[in-house]
Amino acid sequence: xxxxxxxxKVPTIQLYDPLGDFLGAFPxxxxxxxxxxxxxxxxxSCPTVASAFLMAGSGLRALFPDSLPRRSQIKVxxxxxxxxxxxxxxxxxxxxxxxxxxxxxxxxxxxxxARNDLLSFGHADLQGTVRLSRTDTGASVTLSVDTQSxxxxxxxxxxxxxxxxxxxxxxxxxxxQRLWQSRVEAMLLDTVxxxxxxxxxxxxxx
Numbered sequence: 001x002x003x004x005x006x007x008x009k010v011p012t013i014q015l016y017d018p019l020g021d022f023l024g025a026f027p028x029x030x031x032x033x034x035x036x037x038x039x040x041x042x043x044x045s046c047p048t049v050a051s052a053f054l055m056a057g058s059g060l061r062a063l064f065p066d067s068l069p070r071r072s073q074i075k076v077x078x079x080x081x082x083x084x085x086x087x088x089x090x091x092x093x094x095x096x097x098x099x100x101x102x103x104x105x106x107x108x109x110x111x112x113x114a115r116n117d118l119l120s121f122g123h124a125d126l127q128g129t130v131r132l133s134r135t136d137t138g139a140s141v142t143l144s145v146d147t148q149s150x151x152x153x154x155x156x157x158x159x160x161x162x163x164x165x166x167x168x169x170x171x172x173x174x175x176x177q178r179l180w181q182s183r184v185e186a187m188l189l190d191t192v193x194x195x196x197x198x199x200x201x202x203x204x205x206x
Contacts, residue, residue: 012034015033016068020071035050041093042093063134090129101119131143
């Protein structure tokens with residue numbers, strides 16, 4: 001399957017999956033999630049999907065500085081309701097990476113490996129987009145992202161409108177797609193830019 005070449009240049013997120021280890025799905029439980037995985041999950045690649053991937057990576061590195069992040073040991077709390085704006089998309093990507101689900105998630109085996117009740121919405125008190133917390137230590141990080149600080153080309157929106165109206169030529173459709181993904185690429189690969197768009201606040205362990 002073909003996809004934009006820059007997908008393969010995005011640093012992956014390394015994790016330990018205790019359930020995958022127990023059931024023999026992954027050798028030693030070690031799992032790697034890349035941006036391509038998240039684009040397939042969402043069905044597209046856009047600044048929202050990219051920002052969710054970046055927030056997940058930044059938050060997990062802060063929570064697990066000396067070890068692999070443990071899937072299903074991470075609680076995900078979203079500031080906004082699930083149906084507000086792009087909240088559902090961001091939550092889908094982050095919860096996929098973290099192995100966190102709402103009440104409908106996997107309920108575990110013999111009291112272990114549960115992934116339900118780890119994802120929730122509507123935490124209006126959050127000073128950010130999402131809070132990630134370790135269920136073992138209680139350590140938390142709150143993250144937010146400013147995608148507006150990564151402006152797209154001024155030519156992109158007119159081309160998008162023509163494509164939506166079905167009047168764009170094949171060349172114009174290609175130009176639109178190239179400009180759209182160029183913005184995503186900048187977000188995912190420019191580490192200096194990431195420092196300006198991702199805000200992370202580490203909270204002390206209770």
